[in-house]
Amino acid sequence: MYLSRVRVATQGLDRNALVKLLSGDAYANHQLLWRLFTQEEERPFLFRQEMEKDQLDSRESPRGLPLFYVLSSREPEPVSGLLECQSKPFDPQLSKGDRLLFKLRANPTVARKHDGEARSRRHDVLMDAKWQCRQQGRDSPWEVSEAMDAGAEQWLRNRSEDWGFSLDSALQLSGYRQHQWQRKQRQICFSSVDYEGVITVADPERLRDALFNGVGRSRAFGCGMLMVRRG
CATH class of the missing domain: 3.30.70.1200 (Crispr-associated protein; domain 1)
Incomplete structure (x- = not known):
């Protein structure tokens, strides 16, 4: 690589x-x-x-x-x-227990099945958290913002084991953006958010696979590249 x-x-x-x-x-x-x-x-x-x-x-x-x-x-x-x-x-040598600084721009999504639909549809995790928050009657700006951040963080925590690492502490979240353009009669839409923090290597081979192949969706459009370095 x-x-x-x-x-x-x-x-x-x-x-x-x-x-x-x-x-x-x-x-x-x-x-x-x-x-x-x-x-x-x-x-x-x-x-x-x-x-x-x-x-x-x-x-x-x-x-x-x-x-x-x-x-x-x-x-x-x-x-x-x-x-x-x-x-x-690029050929990082990783060992279980290594602590690394990381950055990731990801497209976090969640699948939801709606009434009357046979198949589930994917939704932006942050917008889904915003909708869920307001459905619960919590619609102040700080409550909505807190729910969106919590949804984005939980999305990564839920997948970290599969990708060979654990998250050491609270994440820094920034750069939330919605992307949209027209391509051959088809509208392409996705969202991205930047994650930054500290991880501990739990499974070196899984983490190498995540580093080499990317994580999450929209990898062709600048998402999913997990960047790590030693502190």
Whole structure:
């Protein structure tokens, strides 16, 4: 596996592509990063979008532009005049009991079956928690916000064992966003939220699998890339 930091050279973009980049259009960014892997028929990568100003120091001349962290099964090939890459092998050595700092941008969903429907439908966990809260007559802004945060945190705690780790303490939640765009007569919608905190490795092999393959839904659109480092 390879972990890469990818910067965009804006002179290689037309105006429409630049607008999509700056707006954080997840589908457009996914298509842009595909250009690093022109020989692949199936998507070989996960990615996470950040902003240069938050990730680079002054020596690297940060701009008001996104950059991407890309985890891939093969080394990406830079695109001259468009995509610049700094890549390194990624093969973390994990042991049970290791404590790691982590970041995750995820699309937390829950399946609900509605009356008269044969199949359940997936819902945004935070919006579902908001609805449940108001159904219970708790509709003050702080109660709704607390319920949404609790729903997002419980979603990750419920899955942490399957992904090979336990959560050590309360999570930091931020960056909740709803994404929506039209694609070939079909409307694509999903939500994302950023998690940050400390985990303890419970099952090294399961965690390696989660790191290499991503977790949750919407992995093609910038979600599911679990990033860890030692404190």
